[in-house]
Amino acid sequence: MNLIIGGAYQGKLEYARERFGLSDEDICLCSEDRQPDLSKSCLYHVEQFVMLCMKNGRDPALELADWQKEHKDGLLICEDIFCGVVPTDRQTRLWREATGRFMSWAAREAESVTRIFCGLPQKIK
Template sequence: MHFVTGGAYNGKTKWVKHFYGLESETLWLSGYQKEQPTMTGFQGNTVVLHGLDAWIQQDAEKMDAESIRKRWKEIMADWRIWEKEKDNHNCIVIGSDISKGIVPMEAQDRRWRDACGWVFQDVASLSNRVDVIWYGINQQIK
């Protein structure tokens, strides 16, 4: 598993496409498009879960932070199992860092921010590689 994070509009998607030379055999699932992060019927070798922060934001509308974290641990565990089925399976997770700046006043926004921090830590822990992208430049931190 490879986790890529960084600021919004800082080139994460472009960097991932270039780094992996991604072609049509890649499944892109997007939290921004409200697609489900499931592997139903997928037969390819590479999946990109794009918009982890957006999926968590959707969850924060109806779930508490601990339930969100539990849900994402289960989802990521399923993708890790899929990855281990074949040597050429690769799961790439992209999420925008929302931890900088002022703590939100609204409870739901704080729950989203907190849950993102915890889920991002969990994903980083599971990942073999973690990169932070700022202004299109990567820094490998794991």
């Protein structure tokens, strides 16, 4: 498993397409309203998947256990939502924390972690 993290609009997906040779068929755009298509090797906006799990009272890491086995070279792309002021809205606050914990787990599991800044990759792991 590989991870890409970075702020909004930094060029994460563009970088992922280039580095891992992904086409549209490989990418699942996650949403807080529906189950992701786990046959895809790349889960984009995985922070939205964390929100979905939170709403359903599930652990996103457990939910991805089978996906992780089936996609040894799978890719998670997450938006960095961690640096702002503590959100006043409770759900947003808990979501931010849940995503942080999830990404820390994912980073431990991952072969590589790359942060994107102004379109440029920075190797973190």
